[in-house]
Structure formats: C-alpha cells, structure tokens
Amino acid sequence: MEPLASQFEAEAERYHQWRTTLSRAVHEYHDWLERTNQLDVQQSIRFYDLLETLNKGRLLLVFLAEFSRGKSELINALFFSSFKERLLPSDVGRTTMCPTEIFHDPNEEPYLKLLSVETRYRDESIAQLKNMPVEWSRIRLNVDDPKQMRQALSALADTKRVYALDARMMGLIPMFDEGTALKEDDVVEVPAWRYAIINYPHPLLTNGLSVLDTPGLNALGLEPELTLSMVPNAHAILFLLGIDTGVTKSDLEIWDRYVRQGLPAKIAVLNKIDLMSDALKSESEIRSGIQRMTESTSAQLGVPTEKVFAISAREALVGRIKEDQSQVEHSGIERLENYLASEIIPIKQQLLAKAVTSEIGGMMTSSHKSLIGKQQQLQAQIKELSALQGQSQDMVAQLWEHVTQEREQYNAALAEYKMQRMAFSHKKKVVLDTVDPTRLDLLCARSLQAINDSWTTPGLTRGMRELIRLIGDEFDQMKLAGEDTRRLMEGVYDTFRGRFGFVALEFLPLDFEGPRAKLALLALQTEQFCRDPINILMTEKRFMVRKFWRQLIEESRVIFHQARTNTMRWLTDVPLPLETQIRDHKVQLELRLASLQKLKQRDGSIHDELNKINAQWLDAQRQITLITGLIRQVRDGWPSPEGVAAEVRVAAETDAIIPKPQQEYLDTVRMTATARADAGVPFNPAPR
C-alpha cells in the first residue's frame, strides 16, 4: 500500500476498530437484557436493526463537479494508484459517462456492474433496480491483472447511438438538444450505461468508505434520485474545480443547486495546479498565484480557505505510479487526504453513535436507573433490618405489619396503573394512526389533485407545496398527540415517585426535527427545479417533471417513514423505565416481606437475612458496573469538545443560507452536543 495514504488509512482502521467495539457493547447489553429476562420480541428486533446499521454503516463521499474537472483522475490517485495504471477512464473526449459507486463488500468477489441506459424507460428507481440482478451486466474484476481491470473499467466511458426519438423518450434529450431541432430519426450519441457499481478491495473501502463519482451538471439533472436522495444523504461532498477555468457559471450552478444548502460536509478542491507551472516564473510566484486562486474560490463559494485544497490529481497519480515522493508532495494530495482522515471519518462516527443512543440509549439509561433504584431499596432494607438487631419480637411484628400495608397500597396503585395503561394504549393508537403509511398515500393523492393533471412545472410546484404543507401539518398533529401522551405518563411517574420513592426520570419529548429538516430541503430543491428555465420552457420536459415527482414521492415516503420510526420508538421508550421500576419494586417488596415473615416465625436470624441482602446488593453493584461500562463505550463515540466546536462552526457558516426548520434542527444538534459536553452525567440519549 502507498505509505502516503497512511493517515487516512490509519484513521479508517481506527474507525473500523471503534465500530467493532461498539457492536460488541451492543451485543453484550442485549445478552444482559436476555439473561435478566428483560427482552421482548419488539426490542430484539430493534437490536437486530441496530447491529445491521452498525455493520453496514458506510461513509459516503460524493465527487461532484462539472465534467472534466478531474474527478475520475482524483479517484484514480486516491484509490487505484497501486495498479500502476490509470484505471478509471479520464481523458479528453473519453471520460466516465455515468454515475459510478465504488465500495467494498468482502462477501463478494470484485466486480463491475452496469445498468443499461434503457432502464430509463421504466418507472423503477435505481435503488429499486439494485435489487434486480437481471437488470445489470456483471463483469468480474481480476485485481491481479491491471490490464484486465483497465479494460473492464473502460466500459464506464461507453456511449451508444440511438434515434433522437428514443433519446427523448428516455429523457436524455436536454443533454444533446441545445435548441437544435432534431428530427425523430436523427441519430444521437448517448451514454450506454445509466449507473455503475464497482466492488473493489481497497483498505479504505473495506473499512467502510464508499465513493460516488458523478458526471457533470447535465447528467446530474437527469437523475432526480441522485440530487434528491444520494447527494443530500452523503456524509461529505468533494467539489472539484479546475484552476485553469476558475469558478465558472456552470460550476456555480452545481454548487448553488446541489451543494450549498445541504447538510453534508463540504470540501472544495482546486485541481490541475500543475497547469500553473511556468518556466519563466519562480516557484514562489507560482505559489502565490495558486494562493490567490484559492482565496478567490473560497470567496466565491463561501467556503473557508482551509477547506479549499489546491492539488494536482494528475501529478499525484503519476507521482504514485512512478513512486516519486517529491512529485506526490508537490501535488498537494496529502493535505487533502489528511483532512479527509481527520474530519470526515469522525462525522460518520458521530452519526453511528447517535444511531446507537437513539435506538437503545433510553433503554440503557433506564436499565442504569432501575439498578440504582434497586440498590437504594436494598440499602434501605439493610438499614431497616440492622435496626431490628437486639429488638424485641414485637418490633419485628410491627415492621411486618407496616410492610404488609405498604404492599397493599402498592397493589392498589398497580390496579390504578392498569387503568392509566389502558388510557396510554388508547392515546398511543391515536398517535400511531397519524403515522400510518396509508395516511401518506392519502396525502399524495390530495397533492396530486393540486397538480390537476397538468404535468407542467407550475402544476408540480402547486402539487409539491401542497404535499409539503400536508406532511408538515401531519407532523404537527403527531407532535400534539405525543405531548398529550407524555403528560399522561408524566403524571403517572410523579405518583410513583411521590408515593413509593421511585428514581427520578426525565422525559424526552417526541420530536421531528430530523424529518422536518429533510422536508424543508426537499421543498427548496423542488422550488429550484421549478424555477429552472429548462424545466419551464420545454414541453418534452413533462417526462422529467413526472420523473421528478416520482422521486419526490419516494423521498417523502422515506421522511414519513423516519417520522414513523421515531414515533414508534418513542412510544415504546416512554413507559419502559417506569414499568421496569414497577416490576423491580414489586419483587423487592415481596422479598422484604418474605424475609420479615421468616424472622417473625423465628425461622431465620437477622444476621443470615442481612447476608442475603448484602449479596443482592453486591450483585446489583456488579450489574451497575457492567452497564456503566457499556454506557461509557457507547458514549465514547460522542464528539469531543473540539468536535462540538466544529459542529458550531459548521452551523455558523451555514447560518445565512439554511432554511429555518433546518437551522432549528442544527441548533438542536448543537445544543444537545454542548449540553452533553458540559454535563458530568454518564449519559444523555440522542436527539431523535
């Protein structure tokens, strides 16, 4: 392996280790719950899903730019230089034509899979087509044979000739039609493939990184799935510019439309700095020229200069192939790699940690609290029994009487709780009804009416605004129903705390900030799509409008589903800690009574009973240590104070351009992170 990429690789390896440790902690917690009979089927499924997320958890880095900025060359330099070849096609006139996803799935042999462009005739999304193996041409990649690899990967640049009519039917025309009136039987050249997937064992990819290489602006607009789903959900976007062209109008268009307002981390790369070399200039003159370009790029994109990387992808690739370290250093690629290592991987780490805490954080906190509660009760019992030592038998009988009464009161409270539990179930059903997937179908149907069968951009705007409004209303209703439920349970908690000394618990409100932020972004993208002159003017664009709409519905479904998952999780979490304590308290009460009963009947000595309780206390202590240890392992994935500072910086940078709901979401993230850093408490569940 190239020593040059070592920091990135070391960081990816560290991340991989961390993920393994985290998975193990989750496993151990699961086993503990199972051992102590605290696991039901629903919770088991949650654990299963969570472990799945932890195992899959890839970090997606998207390479975005106008064509010919050097994306493929940079990917070659970063990932494929050990082949001593230029693997991905990157040449004048022959370059990658389709979006290409690169990752490593160790369960399969290396391959290249290609999706034919004709699938554009159909309605399925790329995500759906990924589950249909017959739609893909699959080529085995022989990693020991660079020539074969290069030959196979050259397919990424394939084009084919089709009739203009077909190109139009596939929605490919705007890329080639630039106002020239093509006749239906004119022949045009289009990309042969719609999408490509490369499975390839590079250490970075094996450790969870995946990369998406995209062709230029026009091709991006052709796949709403890329712009509405894959790019906004990426963890980081690497935006490339050419130092020879600077920030052009179409570069800026891509930036404004797909990068600027999104949540992924943003990195600008000013490529081709080798073009600045000039035999008549000194090295320092050249360097200050590059510095000026970096500053103006930073100003034009609104990205801090330390996030603009001036590099030469070509020099990096050639340097690595020729093992010329000074050329590699000169290329500037190492600074970029170090940045990726130190800034991007931690982002993914935080996201996974957040997934763990939001999935089982509540459960862990409640396990912890209930153990503490149990220990407190044992402590009280020890005190109670110790006080009996040397006292008359009368005192024992009195205490027994007292505890029996307490049990009666407790049973009465439980009967009451049964009623409250029914009320809770009723409210729960109301909340669940609002998040039923058929509700969304209804909303989609209503917004479709707003389009009114006119598949034009104004129709789409109407339909989309309606849909966003309806879903937003729905979230409001869910939140209200959630509040109502929360108040009910809060009352119940207070009763038990006041009357039976339960450990205090805090309630997290049901929140939809995540889904809301995504919805706001979707609205913004639709407005942009509808404002785009190309989409307004061309009548053939009806095709694109429909395609865009379909993707919009798909994304709305994802968002709605996320809100539903949040809600269901919340509904399970709310009564859980209470019911654990209720059960524990009941068991403790019975044990306490049984032990007094024995003493009353002179069946055992106080000393023996005290020993038993002490043993229980120690057992609880051991379990507390175990749970605290697991909590710590999970918590260690949280951002360090520097990480929090970085989050605050990101939020500050994006203040001006982010729509309000999304801003609120970022604020929540920031506040929770800060609170977490400040609080000495073992653990704070994540914002949902």
Ligand SMILES: Nc1nc2c(ncn2[C@@H]2O[C@H](COP(=O)(O)OP(=O)(O)O)[C@@H](O)[C@H]2O)c(=O)[nH]1
């Ligand atoms: N001089 C120079 N040319 C480069 C550099 N990187 C890429 N190129 C050239 O720019 C053209 C487009 O590169 P390519 O990687 O295909 O761009 P893409 O369309 O963004 O993937 C090719 O001819 C590359 O050889 C660089 O760092 N310096």
Ligand SMILES: [Mg+2]
């Ligand atoms: Mg390319």
